[in-house]
Amino acid sequence: MAALLVTRAAVAADLQSFETVARGQYLAVVADCAACHTKPGGKPFAGGVALKTPFGTLVGPNITPDPDAGIGAWTDDQFVAALHDGRGRGGIRLFPAMPYPAYTKMTREDALAIRAYLQTIAPEPDKIEANRLPFPLSIRFNMAVWNALNFNPGRIEPDSSKSAEWNRGRYLVDALGHCGTCHTPKTLLGADNVSAYLQGGPLQGWFAPNITADSRKGVGGWSIDEIVRYLKTGVSPDSIATGDMTEEIVHSSSKMTDSDLKTIAVYLKSLVTPKESVPVSLAASDPRMVAGQAIYKDNCAACHTDAGTGTPGLFARLARSNTVQSDDPTTLIRVVLMGSQGVSTADAPTSPAMPSFGWRLNDAQVASVLTYIRNTWGNAAALISTDQVNAIKAKLASSSN
Amino acid sequence: MAKKLPAKDVVIIGLGWTGSILGYEMAKAGLEVVALERGPWRDTATAFPSTYAQDELRYDFHHDLFVQTKQTTLTFRNKADQTALPIRSWASFLPGNGVGGAGVHWGGQTWRFLPTDFRLRSHLKERYGKKFLPQDMTIQDWPVNYDELEAYYDRFEKLCGISGKAGNLRGQIQGGGNPFEGWRSDEYPTPPMKQPYGAMLFADAARKVGHSPFPMPAATLSQAYVNPLGMRLGQCTFCGFCDKFGCGNYAKSSPQTCVLPALMRFPNFSVRTESEVLRINLDGTGKRATSVTYVDTSGEEWEQPGDLILLCAFSFFNVQLMLHSKIGTPYDPQTGQGVVGRNYAYQTVSGVNIIFKDKILNPFIAAGASGMMVDDYNGDNFDHSGLGFVGGGYMGATQTGARPIATRPVPADTAKWGSGWKRATAETYRKALRLTVHGSCYSYRDCFLDLDPTYKDRFDRPLMRMTFDFHDNELKMSDHLTNRLADIARAMNPSEIAVAPRKGPYTVTVYQSTHNTGGTAMGTDPTTSVVNRYCQSWDVSNVFIPGGASVFPQNHGYNPTDTVGALAFWTADAIMTKYLKSPGPLVQS
Numbered sequence: 001m002a003a004l005l006v007t008r009a010a011v012a013a014d015l016q017s018f019e020t021v022a023r024g025q026y027l028a029v030v031a032d033c034a035a036c037h038t039k040p041g042g043k044p045f046a047g048g049v050a051l052k053t054p055f056g057t058l059v060g061p062n063i064t065p066d067p068d069a070g071i072g073a074w075t076d077d078q079f080v081a082a083l084h085d086g087r088g089r090g091g092i093r094l095f096p097a098m099p100y101p102a103y104t105k106m107t108r109e110d111a112l113a114i115r116a117y118l119q120t121i122a123p124e125p126d127k128i129e130a131n132r133l134p135f136p137l138s139i140r141f142n143m144a145v146w147n148a149l150n151f152n153p154g155r156i157e158p159d160s161s162k163s164a165e166w167n168r169g170r171y172l173v174d175a176l177g178h179c180g181t182c183h184t185p186k187t188l189l190g191a192d193n194v195s196a197y198l199q200g201g202p203l204q205g206w207f208a209p210n211i212t213a214d215s216r217k218g219v220g221g222w223s224i225d226e227i228v229r230y231l232k233t234g235v236s237p238d239s240i241a242t243g244d245m246t247e248e249i250v251h252s253s254s255k256m257t258d259s260d261l262k263t264i265a266v267y268l269k270s271l272v273t274p275k276e277s278v279p280v281s282l283a284a285s286d287p288r289m290v291a292g293q294a295i296y297k298d299n300c301a302a303c304h305t306d307a308g309t310g311t312p313g314l315f316a317r318l319a320r321s322n323t324v325q326s327d328d329p330t331t332l333i334r335v336v337l338m339g340s341q342g343v344s345t346a347d348a349p350t351s352p353a354m355p356s357f358g359w360r361l362n363d364a365q366v367a368s369v370l371t372y373i374r375n376t377w378g379n380a381a382a383l384i385s386t387d388q389v390n391a392i393k394a395k396l397a398s399s400s401n
Numbered sequence: 402m403a404k405k406l407p408a409k410d411v412v413i414i415g416l417g418w419t420g421s422i423l424g425y426e427m428a429k430a431g432l433e434v435v436a437l438e439r440g441p442w443r444d445t446a447t448a449f450p451s452t453y454a455q456d457e458l459r460y461d462f463h464h465d466l467f468v469q470t471k472q473t474t475l476t477f478r479n480k481a482d483q484t485a486l487p488i489r490s491w492a493s494f495l496p497g498n499g500v501g502g503a504g505v506h507w508g509g510q511t512w513r514f515l516p517t518d519f520r521l522r523s524h525l526k527e528r529y530g531k532k533f534l535p536q537d538m539t540i541q542d543w544p545v546n547y548d549e550l551e552a553y554y555d556r557f558e559k560l561c562g563i564s565g566k567a568g569n570l571r572g573q574i575q576g577g578g579n580p581f582e583g584w585r586s587d588e589y590p591t592p593p594m595k596q597p598y599g600a601m602l603f604a605d606a607a608r609k610v611g612h613s614p615f616p617m618p619a620a621t622l623s624q625a626y627v628n629p630l631g632m633r634l635g636q637c638t639f640c641g642f643c644d645k646f647g648c649g650n651y652a653k654s655s656p657q658t659c660v661l662p663a664l665m666r667f668p669n670f671s672v673r674t675e676s677e678v679l680r681i682n683l684d685g686t687g688k689r690a691t692s693v694t695y696v697d698t699s700g701e702e703w704e705q706p707g708d709l710i711l712l713c714a715f716s717f718f719n720v721q722l723m724l725h726s727k728i729g730t731p732y733d734p735q736t737g738q739g740v741v742g743r744n745y746a747y748q749t750v751s752g753v754n755i756i757f758k759d760k761i762l763n764p765f766i767a768a769g770a771s772g773m774m775v776d777d778y779n780g781d782n783f784d785h786s787g788l789g790f791v792g793g794g795y796m797g798a799t800q801t802g803a804r805p806i807a808t809r810p811v812p813a814d815t816a817k818w819g820s821g822w823k824r825a826t827a828e829t830y831r832k833a834l835r836l837t838v839h840g841s842c843y844s845y846r847d848c849f850l851d852l853d854p855t856y857k858d859r860f861d862r863p864l865m866r867m868t869f870d871f872h873d874n875e876l877k878m879s880d881h882l883t884n885r886l887a888d889i890a891r892a893m894n895p896s897e898i899a900v901a902p903r904k905g906p907y908t909v910t911v912y913q914s915t916h917n918t919g920g921t922a923m924g925t926d927p928t929t930s931v932v933n934r935y936c937q938s939w940d941v942s943n944v945f946i947p948g949g950a951s952v953f954p955q956n957h958g959y960n961p962t963d964t965v966g967a968l969a970f971w972t973a974d975a976i977m978t979k980y981l982k983s984p985g986p987l988v989q990s
Contacts (some may be wrong), residue, residue, distance in 0.1 A: 080823040301652055302451060302638045311625045312653055314633045339446060350633045352651060355450030 015116035024117030030176040032252040047128035056133035058097045079115045092142035102178035105156040162230040169267025178308030182208040206243040207330040212236035212271040238317040240342035269332035272289035282375040292372025299345040319377035333392040363389040403702035412707035417502020419969040420713035423655035426973035428667035436672040440499030449647030457804045468498035469521035476853045479870040493909040501656045508603045508769030509620030511960035515780040516547035516583040537655035537846045540955045544925045544934035557966030561654030562626035565589035567620035581776045594623045599834040603798035606774035606892035612775040619770030620654035630663040641802025643769025681726040698843040716951035720920035721865045742850040746956040749840035749875045751903040759859030764803040779958040790877040794958035796886040820864035831880030841958040871905045879903035933988040935975035942986045947972035
């Protein structure tokens with residue numbers, strides 16, 4: 001009997017066991033390691049994805065088992081230290097583009113399962129230099145200071161007052177899924193602004209929306225099932241995933257189990273933020289609203305409808321949309337100026353796109369029509385100024401050069 | 402010397418409706434599939450976005466979506482004793498180009514052929530006797546019957562989400578639908594479109610005259626729809642820019658809205674655009690195709706080997722590639738022998754224009770397939786005894802828009818220019834309506850396609866030569882039907898009516914229809930057809946022409962796309978369930 005127990009324990013710890021590798025593969029999908037470590041069309045986990053951060057460009061390194069170019073020669077403890085402490089082999093400090101501020105919350109067991117899976121990948125010999133930051137940001141020692149100020153290492157402790165489902169959801173959101181990397185706004189130093197946890201933040205020319213349970217600006221109006229369907233297919237009755245969320249859905253959440261997605265939905269729906277005073281809609285008789293309505297009828301209503309309802313899975317709903325009413329209108333202005341393409345998934349392959357209106361509407365017209373949709377059909381949000389449109393246009397032009 | 406590429410299981414030539422459907426079915430089955438497309442990639446939001454899709458000058462007059470005549474064209478003559486000249490500007494018909502093909506710029510009128518259409522020669526002989534048909538009429542029975550094709554019509558209609566009202570559900574006649582249609586296993590996927598005012602006035606008058614008007618079956622969707630591939634379509638907005646235009650609103654069924662994004666997800670499917678196929682290459686026996694040679698935009702030639710070659714181009718170009726590839730015996734009008742190019746047919750379209758004194762129709766509220774129809778005079782739905790012709794067509798209020806450049810109706814006595822014309826235009830624009838007869842065009846010994854002896858394309862290949870004229874049978878049919886339509890039009894009490902049956906000779910300088918059919922007819926007899934009942938070449942069994950209108954033995958009184966789509970699914974099924982299990986001829990000749 002004792003021998004049997006010993007054997008079982010040994011099997012559980014066996015990093016070559018089928019179950020551990022399979023679980024590690026799933027966890028690597030949930031953590032979306034490939035987003036930064038697999039170049040589109042490139043070899044799995046061989047690195048090379050350029051990440052544009054507000055501080056400069058970093059490149060996802062090779063994490064295949066190649067002993068020189070990859071991480072094959074790392075010990076398990078070194079691997080876990082990278083995830084938990086932001087320390088690479090030899091103690092070098094990683095840049096937080098590697099979301100170790102989230103992965104630090106991951107259990108050691110899960111980290112090792114990911115390690116076990118990565119050890120099964122074909123080794124690739126190409127070394128990738130991750131650090132392309134300008135001096136002096138390129139000095140890794142800076143990160144010691146940054147970490148001291150901004151980094152709180154440590155695992156998540158389950159909250160026994162909450163359901164297992166809620167706890168699993170929080171673990172997936174905070175540790176593996178690292179949702180806050182995009183959806184929590186950052187401080188000037190690039191750390192999470194914890195007081196605005198998951199309330200949305202700017203992201204490479206987009207605004208990653210509020211995903212708390214706020215009914216106006218977040219996903220409070222979405223049902224659990226709608227959030228699950230959105231993460232699985234990229235499509236909810238209200239919207240179609242676009243921008244960087246497209247990649248997250250294709251590579252990560254569309255491959256997660258429905259039960260895990262449900263725990264995420266349960267957790268997000270629990271994030272009730274204090275009620276803010278809701279702004280009052282601009283009067284329909286306001287000249288900007290009158291102009292905006294005329295522009296809307298001519299340019300937008302054919303797809304988004306006169307009632308702002310859109311068509312599920314095809315044209316985004318504008319009425320009561322969190323993106324439309326967002327305090328930060330970056331996404332809204334960007335989409336009108338440049339257009340956008342929705343995600344294509346197995347269940348919702350259409351990948352519908354909105355064309356660019358930037359060549360057809362001037363900045364004042366864009367401002368008017370957005371002011372109109374932000375203050376019609378029950379929507380209420382600050383008006384958009386011509387200067388705001390102009391500023392986003394300039395930013396988009398400089399980032400595409 | 403062409404560079405040889407790695408072999409594929411399936412090579413598709415042309416990525417329009419049939420290429421997309423076959424591509425999807427073959428890729429889904431796990432085969433390695435490549436499609437070669439002459440024209441550009443076309444995607445809704447980038448190729449014809451809602452921001453400029455309704456540009457009449459660009460699309461209707463400058464032919465933006467069509468193959469450019471500089472790229473390729475046809476030569477034309479009415480009779481075999483004339484010298485054909487190249488068409489330098491499209492008018493009578495508008496061949497598509499690019500991914501989606503004609504499926505991008507069609508109007509969306511989606512009709513099934515009648516059960517009797519599929520056994521046309523036998524049926525007419527049985528009903529009217531052996532001597533009823535003109536001597537030189539070469540119509541023949543289809544090698545498939547309506548009952549066999551019904552399930553495939555249903556599949557194509559569900560792929561598209563066609564809007565309509567069934568008139569015959571499993572043999573039970575349904576009120577509000579077309580009482581003459583063949584039986585349907587299921588109702589249309591989406592309800593019929595709402596109808597513009599002019600169409601409703603027509604329907605009222607048609608009922609008064611004793612007909613049963615019904616809504617046109619439409620690929621311009623009455624409501625949002627999700628098809629079996631998970632593709633989502635929107636609701637038509639009646640903008641009136643469908644035929645000759647791409648739909649920027651995802652509301653018209655097309656390869657783009659119904660198939661392509663789902664197809665492109667298959668890692669075992671790829672498409673090479675701007676790649677014009679020169680020929681299908683055969684092995685030494687001439688009985689097996691080995692590869693396809695194509696040219697890219699740099700003038701580089703490539704050889705793409707494949708086990709199965711699917712010819713999915715527009716009808717003319719299917720015929721042309723068969724001739725250039727020397728597959729099948731070219732048709733010889735002198736002897737009546739040979740098959741490739743035989744039985745070219747068209748559509749006999751005519752109309753009645755009416756103007757009201759006091760009714761505001763707002764005819765710009767329309768769609769490519771909106772309208773109320775009457776089918777009493779189609780095919781053999783009426784007794785032809787003593788009429789002196791066979792065939793027929795549907796008729797109705799088919800005005801698909803009132804686009805500002807092309808739509809300038811004025812009373813007959815109006816000046817042709819100047820202030821009088823301008824005044825009349827402003828006065829009449831909202832009060833005029835066009836009614837149409839969409840008539841059949843049967844096939845004849847002296848109507849055919851062959852290679853032009855003089856004119857060549859930019860690759861030094863002979864151009865396709867069309868020899869075609871309307872025959873007395875079609876002109877009599879058009880006269881009879883257009884006058885029946887005028888009877889209904891008069892019951893609408895217009896202040897002015899202009900009745901215009903189709904008159905000969907056929908001209909390529911006036912738009913009529915892009916329903917160019919035949920040339921690689923399907924049939925049961927290799928001496929009168931190019932492909933067998935599974936759209937497989939009689940001569941080279943690994944070449945199929947899966948349903949393009951070139952396989953029609955003659956053209957009937959309906960638009961071809963529903964039948965094209967049904968035959969595409971029919972062929973895909975035959976390849977999957979029969980051919981792949983035992984490659985070789987599926988029908989012994």
